[in-house]
Amino acid sequence: MRIRVLLFARAREAYGKPEAALRFDQPATPAACFEQLCVEAPRLEALRPSLLVAVNERYAEWEQELLADDEVAFIPPVSGG
Amino acid sequence: MRIRVLLFARAREAYGKPEAALRFDQPATPAACFEQLCVEAPRLEALRPSLLVAVNERYAEWEQELLADDEVAFIPPVSGG
Amino acid sequence: MRAVESPTAGAIATFAGTVRDHHLGKQVAFLEYEGYESMARSELMDVIEEAAGRWSISGAAAHHRLGRLEIGDISIGLAVASAHRAPAFEALRYVIDELKVRVPVWKRETGPDGTHWIEGPELVPTRPEPAD
Amino acid sequence: MRAVESPTAGAIATFAGTVRDHHLGKQVAFLEYEGYESMARSELMDVIEEAAGRWSISGAAAHHRLGRLEIGDISIGLAVASAHRAPAFEALRYVIDELKVRVPVWKRETGPDGTHWIEGPELVPTRPEPAD
Numbered sequence: 001m002r003i004r005v006l007l008f009a010r011a012r013e014a015y016g017k018p019e020a021a022l023r024f025d026q027p028a029t030p031a032a033c034f035e036q037l038c039v040e041a042p043r044l045e046a047l048r049p050s051l052l053v054a055v056n057e058r059y060a061e062w063e064q065e066l067l068a069d070d071e072v073a074f075i076p077p078v079s080g081g
Numbered sequence: 082m083r084i085r086v087l088l089f090a091r092a093r094e095a096y097g098k099p100e101a102a103l104r105f106d107q108p109a110t111p112a113a114c115f116e117q118l119c120v121e122a123p124r125l126e127a128l129r130p131s132l133l134v135a136v137n138e139r140y141a142e143w144e145q146e147l148l149a150d151d152e153v154a155f156i157p158p159v160s161g162g
Numbered sequence: 163m164r165a166v167e168s169p170t171a172g173a174i175a176t177f178a179g180t181v182r183d184h185h186l187g188k189q190v191a192f193l194e195y196e197g198y199e200s201m202a203r204s205e206l207m208d209v210i211e212e213a214a215g216r217w218s219i220s221g222a223a224a225h226h227r228l229g230r231l232e233i234g235d236i237s238i239g240l241a242v243a244s245a246h247r248a249p250a251f252e253a254l255r256y257v258i259d260e261l262k263v264r265v266p267v268w269k270r271e272t273g274p275d276g277t278h279w280i281e282g283p284e285l286v287p288t289r290p291e292p293a294d
Numbered sequence: 295m296r297a298v299e300s301p302t303a304g305a306i307a308t309f310a311g312t313v314r315d316h317h318l319g320k321q322v323a324f325l326e327y328e329g330y331e332s333m334a335r336s337e338l339m340d341v342i343e344e345a346a347g348r349w350s351i352s353g354a355a356a357h358h359r360l361g362r363l364e365i366g367d368i369s370i371g372l373a374v375a376s377a378h379r380a381p382a383f384e385a386l387r388y389v390i391d392e393l394k395v396r397v398p399v400w401k402r403e404t405g406p407d408g409t410h411w412i413e414g415p416e417l418v419p420t421r422p423e424p425a426d
Contacts, residue, residue, distance in 0.1 A: 009328055009400035010411045050413065054398070057333035073330055073398070077413035080327065080334070080358055080399025081247075081311045081370050081390060090196055090268035091279045131281065135266070138201035154198055154266070158281035161195065161202070161226055161267025162179045162238050162258060162379075169365050172314035175307070175386075182304035182377060233301050245314060251387055254307075258379060 001025075003066055005033050006073040011051060015041045030055065030072050031062040037074075050077055082106075084147055086114050087154040092132060096122045111136065111153050112143040118155075131158055166221035166243035173247040175254040179238040181231045185280070189273045195228045195237060198266035202226065209260040213242070216256070217249035224257065226267055237269075298353035303375035307382040309390050311370040313363045317412070321405045327360045327369060330398035334358065341392040345374070348388070349381035356389065358399055369401075 005020040012018050015037055022028075022036055030053040038044045053060050054073040066072065086101040093099050096118055103109075103117055111134040119126045134141050135154040147153065166174055181193050210222045221243040231237055240257055244250035269280040298306055313325050342354045353375040363369055372389055376382035401412040 006330065008330055008398065009402070010413070012328075054330070054333055057330075057336050059396075073333065075330070075398050076400060076411070078395065078398055079401040079412040080329070080397050081394045087198065089198055089266065090270070091281070093196075094279075135198070135201055138198075138204050140264075154201065156198070156266050157268060157279070159263065159266055160269040160280040161197070161265050162262045169315040171312055174310040174312060176310075177379065177383075178306040178308075179379070180303055180306060183301040184377075245316075247309065247311070247390060251309075251383070255383055 001028065001066070001068045003028060003033055004069070004071045005037065006071065007037075008073065009076045011044065011047055011074045011076050014044045014047055024066075028066045029063050030060065030066070030074075033066075033072050034062075034074065047076065051075060082109065082147070082149045084109060084114055085150070085152045086118065087152065088118075089154065090157045092125065092128055092155045092157050095125045095128055105147075109147045110144050111141065111147070111155075114147075114153050115143075115155065128155075128157065132156060166223050166241045168220055168243060170245060171220045171243035172245050173250040174241060174243045175247070175250040176239070176241040177254055177258050178236045178240075179258075181233050181235045181237060183233045185271060188271075188275060190233065191272050191274070192233070193231045193237070194270045194272070195226070195231065196268045196270070197226065197228045199228070202265050202267055205265045206261060209257050209264065212260070213253040213256045217244070217253040218246075219244040219249055219253045222253065222257065224261070226261075226265070228267070298355050298373045298375035300352055300375060302377060303352045304377050305379040305382040306373060306375045307379070307386040308371070308373040309386055310368045310372075311390075313365050313367045313369060315365045317403060320403075320407060322365070323404050323406070324365070325363045325369070326402045326404070327358070327363065328400045328402070329358065329360045331360070334397050334399055337397045338393060341389050341396065344392070345385040345388045349376070349385040350378075351376040351381055351385045354385065354389065356393070358393075358397070360399070 001024045003022045007015045022033055052075040053062055056071050082105045084103045088096045103114055133156040134143055137152050183190055206224050219242055224240045226238045242250045242254040271278050315322055338356050351374055356372045358370045374382045374386040403410050
């Protein structure tokens with residue numbers, strides 16, 4: 001199962017790239033995606049308490065079960081306007 | 082003592098003219114001005130409960146004592162905006 | 163908006179009153195505004211000064227049109243600038259709310275039923291104007 | 295404003311966010327906005343639909359700029375039209391307040407002290423970006 005992950009703002013900087021393509025052999029969640037990213041970029045870990053999750057452009061839960069080709073985004077506190 | 086009186090909107094229509102020049106031999110008030118106008122245009126009387134008074138472009142009391150050359154205005158409920 | 167822009171402003175809130183094609187369920191063809199112009203200007207200035215005293219704003223501007231206005235025309239334009247949005251909104255709301263009760267301007271509506279002065283929320287039939 | 299004008303609207307309230315030359319006492323030279331554009335659009339649409347469900351409004355429009363903005367530039371423009379002023383103000387306030395907490399857009403400030411991501415009310419130092 002492939003999952004596309006997007007990172008923004010401070011999370012993008014901490015990860016070093018704006019997106020990642022992950023593969024899972026078993027059911028996955030945004031939390032599992034984040035763990036995989038933290039293996040690559042451990043400094044992401046510190047941001048986790050401040051991040052929200054979106055799945056397919058909707059705010060979602062960290063433990064929501066993902067479907068193939070879902071798009072997961074990690075969203076730092078927003079500051080638009 | 083000369084007093085200039087201005088009338089607006091429905092009060093202007095009831096009086097038939099937008100202004101009047103009044104003369105008083107003794108101390109006068111906006112209420113006294115209004116009485117004089119009502120002699121000329123009795124249908125003004127019915128509007129009195131809805132009117133506010135201004136003296137020299139400031140809201141004022143009906144019984145405020147006027148000075149020579151004061152400008153008195155009778156102000157129906159406003160509806161700007 | 164240009165009248166209130168500045169480098170220290172982060173928020174500009176504006177209000178435009180426009181001429182509606184209906185009022186209290188009746189059709190409106192056009193409006194006429196009458197004002198006690200000199201007093202309207204000084205009352206409006208007072209209202210803006212009161213707003214500036216109560217909220218931290220960096221600028222405010224207001225303009226009311228008088229005379230005949232057609233449907234869709236802007237009758238009143240207000241703008242308030244502030245470093246932050248909350249004072250801009252609150253000051254703007256104060257200015258328009260106070261304007262509507264204090265600033266000596268009157269509106270007369272003309273529609274299929276004739277011409278009516280608007281005084282607050284009620285419709286008052288207009289008497290024909292006698293010749294001067 | 296043009297986007298929300300209509301003959302039935304009597305009130306148009308607008309809000310413009312502009313780039314300030316200071317933030318939390320620090321000088322700002324310029325801003326950069328980043329957005330999750332597709333989601334930002336759909337969140338903003340949701341917010342406007344919620345506002346239209348809660349208040350009687352006849353139109354609403356919003357536009358957020360992204361990328362680098364200079365002092366005085368408009369970053370966000372919102373307009374709400376309604377027959378009456380109260381719903382226009384309340385809906386406008388709702389849209390901007392919700393936008394500020396829900397719509398995925400981020401602001402990075404650059405000033406004499408360097409570059410900082412703005413996350414709510416606090417300043418967070420930015421890490422240098424590693425090469426991709």
